[in-house]
Amino acid sequence: MDANVKKTTLRMIPYGLYVLTAKGKGDAVAAATVNWVTQASFAPPLLAVGVKADSAAHALIKESGAFALNVLGKGQQAMAFTFFKPAVREGQTVSGEPFRWGSTGAPVLERTPAYVECRLVDSIERGDHSVFVGEVVDAGLAKAVDGRADDATLWLKELGPNMFYGG
Amino acid sequence: MDANVKKTTLRMIPYGLYVLTAKGKGDAVAAATVNWVTQASFAPPLLAVGVKADSAAHALIKESGAFALNVLGKGQQAMAFTFFKPAVREGQTVSGEPFRWGSTGAPVLERTPAYVECRLVDSIERGDHSVFVGEVVDAGLAKAVDGRADDATLWLKELGPNMFYGG
Numbered sequence: 001m002d003a004n005v006k007k008t009t010l011r012m013i014p015y016g017l018y019v020l021t022a023k024g025k026g027d028a029v030a031a032a033t034v035n036w037v038t039q040a041s042f043a044p045p046l047l048a049v050g051v052k053a054d055s056a057a058h059a060l061i062k063e064s065g066a067f068a069l070n071v072l073g074k075g076q077q078a079m080a081f082t083f084f085k086p087a088v089r090e091g092q093t094v095s096g097e098p099f100r101w102g103s104t105g106a107p108v109l110e111r112t113p114a115y116v117e118c119r120l121v122d123s124i125e126r127g128d129h130s131v132f133v134g135e136v137v138d139a140g141l142a143k144a145v146d147g148r149a150d151d152a153t154l155w156l157k158e159l160g161p162n163m164f165y166g167g
Numbered sequence: 168m169d170a171n172v173k174k175t176t177l178r179m180i181p182y183g184l185y186v187l188t189a190k191g192k193g194d195a196v197a198a199a200t201v202n203w204v205t206q207a208s209f210a211p212p213l214l215a216v217g218v219k220a221d222s223a224a225h226a227l228i229k230e231s232g233a234f235a236l237n238v239l240g241k242g243q244q245a246m247a248f249t250f251f252k253p254a255v256r257e258g259q260t261v262s263g264e265p266f267r268w269g270s271t272g273a274p275v276l277e278r279t280p281a282y283v284e285c286r287l288v289d290s291i292e293r294g295d296h297s298v299f300v301g302e303v304v305d306a307g308l309a310k311a312v313d314g315r316a317d318d319a320t321l322w323l324k325e326l327g328p329n330m331f332y333g334g
Contacts, residue, residue, distance in 0.1 A: 041294025127208025
């Protein structure tokens, strides 16, 4: 298998962008921009998310058994870049973004157009990222969506012509 | 949780389109259009795919321990619709599409711009679809890709304004 062919082929998968959040013990909060997300079942409603194994989000999702996926909207490139860096909590903000506590305890960002909250139901930990499968137990929209819902989402390709996860 | 809010929020996840193929015992071949796909690790290179639990592809992936994900290219809407229907093998074609046997034994379509072949390494079977996690062991491109690789892929949204998986 040619390494460049493998890389290009995997880069053919289109992605949206999300801020994955979780709460730890005490005041700890994790928040990280992710793109490896897919729905995985209708009933029950399941999501699968690839999460870097050595990340704070990975640790806090396992600790709390819950996470929120905050859907980035068109034009929110700056927020995507903010959460590529380690998150810093100050009161009810994380890296400057206001949040509230969701029904699962996970932080829900106030300025993203949509979110889902999930309870962790299973995981596969076999690589540099783990697959976390969560059941959607709560969801919210900041406002009604006109047209196709996926057109309201910030896409990975909208970060720039040479931006791919993993370089 | 409002069911319509949940549905709209989940529809905000953008997807590409793929023909998932697998080989069973004897002459059996499964081929189905899927969109619930994400990369899940760099090292080893893992993919996660949501596969309908009562589908032929689900059965043959478990039987053979392998699958191919054939990436549909821009303009291949007709092929996407072909593989929404049950696949019919005739010789070296499946539902009219020529294929060859890949290195894992899974069918590789001849007319799609790219494919990956995976060995099944783990699964989570908790809903109407299962999450199959495969290690990428082979990959191929029909030709070099100009520009962003994800722009060469057929996107779910390109099937039409009201086309979403699951209705």
